[in-house]
Amino acid sequence: MPKQASVNIENKIAGLLKRNNLSITDSRKKILHLFLEQTGALAHGDIEKRAGEKFDRVTVYRTLQTFVDKGIIHTIPTADNSIRYALCKDECAGGHHHDHHIHFVCHKCNNTYCLDDVVTPEIKLPKGYSAEHVEVVVDGICKNCR
Numbered sequence: 289m290p291k292q293a294s295v296n297i298e299n300k301i302a303g304l305l306k307r308n309n310l311s312i313t314d315s316r317k318k319i320l321h322l323f324l325e326q327t328g329a330l331a332h333g334d335i336e337k338r339a340g341e342k343f344d345r346v347t348v349y350r351t352l353q354t355f356v357d358k359g360i361i362h363t364i365p366t367a368d369n370s371i372r373y374a375l376c377k378d379e380c381a382g383g384h385h386h387d388h389h390i391h392f393v394c395h396k397c398n399n400t401y402c403l404d405d406v407v408t409p410e411i412k413l414p415k416g417y418s419a420e421h422v423e424v425v426v427d428g429i430c431k432n433c434r
Contacts, residue, residue: 329372394430
């Protein structure tokens with residue numbers, strides 16, 4: 289990675305942490321860097337493997353939970369009842385995720401992608417019901433594996 293690009297990513301990470309009133313720690317910087325260089329979603333285990341350094345499992349879990357709470361990343365459920373995490377867009381904030389898009393899971397490469405241009409359809413619920421969160425996960429073969 290060119291030096292200027294590396295500096296830009298570091299500045300973006302520091303800005304993101306400062307905007308969310310989070311201290312800038314090595315673990316937070318490293319985990320955010322993983323999300324910024326990734327095109328798909330990451331599982332807890334992926335982060336532990338790719339971090340390079342030996343981050344404590346609890347540190348990774350707490351960091352991910354803090355990022356979810358602050359609206360930096362959002363969760364994506366999987367068929368095996370595990371969770372993957374993906375970087376939120378700028379309009380998300382603490383407690384208010386605006387990730388109303390489709391998530392796609394590829395059966396071949398096992399990657400999970402946020403399809404930001406495909407909006408979750410409006411769900412018309414019966415009278416007396418109110419939705420607080422809608423998740424749509426599509427399984428299939430991604431364009432890279434086709």
